[in-house]
Amino acid sequence: MYLVSPLSIAPSYLEISHFQISQIQSRIHSTSYACDFIQSGQRMQKMLLSKEEFSSIHKVPVGDTPYARAKHVQLVEKDPEAAIALFWAAINSGDRLESALKDMAIVMKQLGRSLEAIEAIKSFRHRCSLQAQESLDNVLFDLYKKCGRVDEQIVVLKEKLRLIQHGLVFNGNPTKTARSHGRKFQLSVKQETGRLLSNLGWAYMEQHNYAAAEIVY
Numbered sequence: 119m120y121l122v123s124p125l126s127i128a129p130s131y132l133e134i135s136h137f138q139i140s141q142i143q144s145r146i147h148s149t150s151y152a153c154d155f156i157q158s159g160q161r162m163q164k165m166l167l168s169k170e171e172f173s174s175i176h177k178v179p180v181g182d183t184p185y186a187r188a189k190h191v192q193l194v195e196k197d198p199e200a201a202i203a204l205f206w207a208a209i210n211s212g213d214r215l216e217s218a219l220k221d222m223a224i225v226m227k228q229l230g231r232s233l234e235a236i237e238a239i240k241s242f243r244h245r246c247s248l249q250a251q252e253s254l255d256n257v258l259f260d261l262y263k264k265c266g267r268v269d270e271q272i273v274v275l276k277e278k279l280r281l282i283q284h285g286l287v288f289n290g291n292p293t294k295t296a297r298s299h300g301r302k303f304q305l306s307v308k309q310e311t312g313r314l315l316s317n318l319g320w321a322y323m324e325q326h327n328y329a330a331a332e333i334v335y
Contacts, residue, residue, distance in 0.1 A: 184208035185218050198225045209242060216250040219243070223257050232264045252278075252287065259317075268324050275318040282311055 178189040188204030191197050205222035209215055219242050226235035236258065243254050255274050262270040281287050288294040288307060296305040315334050322331035 179214075183213050184211055185214040188218065189221070192221070192225060198229055201225055202229075209238075212245075215242070216246045216254075219246065220250075220253060220257050223261065227261060227264055232261045236261050236265070249289065252281075268321050271321045272318065272325075275314050275321065279311070279314050279318070282307060282314070 178193050179186040184204055185208040188201050188208055191204055192201035202222055202225055205218045205225070207213075208218035209222070219239060223235035223239055226232065226238070239254055239258050239261075243251065246254060255278060259271060259274045262268075262274065278287070287310065293304045293306045295302055297303075319331045319334040322328070322334060
């Protein structure tokens, strides 16, 4: 029987292994190059975006005003503390005052500065339009809930119910477009009344004023 020495075939296996390794390295290099090329293209695409396109994608206003800078810092740079400082600049300069006040209060709430947000709204809401008061009340109510200030919650709810009774909500329209968890929907005056009464009843329950809660419910 003719025997083949292992040493005689070892070089061929080594050659195949080296060839395979070379192919793998080539593929890795090609893949890495492709990834770098794609990333480079993406960076170039971002650079070529106009200010309007960039603002549309990130949902920030166009321009270099204090409010526009505040929204950019809040939503793009993700720096809430710096955003608050810029929102203050917008409020003091009257730049998109109502939006700046509401947005700043929301950011403050996220940072655990609800009491400061409450005082800010109370101090500057008189400079806002009549149409903005309803949404400011909504923000204020959420802040009161966050702080556990039930008495103030009841005051806000009663005032909102009074406005409904006099037909002074939704700018006189039977419905309005509301937003919840990022989704828009149509809210009727009847639905809003039911929601407010439910919140009022719950607030009375928290005060252990069960008689008032029963009347509301």
